[in-house]
């Protein structure tokens with residue numbers, strides 16, 4: 331600690347440097363400092379906070395791993411239901427999807443936000459005044475389980491939003507997943523040390539997130555990508571989904587660099603085949619791609635069929651042989 335710096339100043343500086351390191355590592359995929367330096371900063375912060383417990387706040391990076399388990403998960407109602415997407419399996423079904431939108435909106439070749447379809451666990455994160463306050467699983471789309479304590483342990487999920495202009499209440503939806511390399515390393519160690527071997531990355535993510543004890547979740551290599559918003563109160567979002575995703579990245583959420591914006595059925599199918607060619611080399615499991623009409627006005631006009639939107643579908647790949655142990 332510099333001579334002139336008070337403990338409070340040093341704590342604030344350490345938090346800023348740790349949050350910046352997390353943002354660069356998980357959001358910009360451009361690490362600034364080596365892991366050893368990151369761990370040193372965190373250790374210094376932990377010992378300073380131990381000396382000054384009155385200076386600890388919930389958004390401190392030291393507060394990610396929670397206390398002992400509660401016993402069960404509380405229920406959380408999703409005020410805006412978490413959608414289930416209709417599926418397309420053939421190019422014709424994609425062409426039909428796109429044509430229905432052209433006809434209903436009276437537009438030629440509308441713009442779509444296109445995204446890889448991560449094969450993990452869908453969750454919803456609630457932020458109030460920029461601070462992470464609650465997180466829940468999708469459940470049946472209307473009601474999920476409160477897994478806030480477990481989500482706090484995932485360093486890719488910001489405890490405090492960055493930047494400016496975020497709404498007073500913001501709900502972000504996305505996928506918790508287990509990167510393939512981290513999955514393999516985890517299992518190698520588990521086999522060596524007699525720990526729990528995970529069957530596949532998807533079950534690994536689901537099982538880790540539904541642990542009653544956050545200290546177990548904290549030991550699992552989980553990651554997160556944001557791909558939608560739910561409740562928004564106190565600020566206007568941009569008029570399109572892709573611009574909203576750019577805002578989420580600014581505010582500290584990882585958003586897939588594989589996302590794109592394309593036009594018409596040709597653009598959709600071009601994206602699908604492009605991702606299909608890269609699928610085997612991606613660092614995470616996907617089971618398709620997702621096409622979303624990009625402008626929110628058009629989404630509102632298209633509406634939903636029961637819980638599935640008319641403005642979005644998943645285009646699935648043939649089943650891939652599962653990553654085995």
Ligand SMILES: NC(=O)n1nc(-c2ccco2)nc1N
Pocket residue numbers: 413414415445446447448449450505557558620642
């Ligand atoms: N699983 C996945 O990667 N998803 N899921 C959606 C989705 C589901 C409902 C609305 O959007 N979007 C993406 N990229």
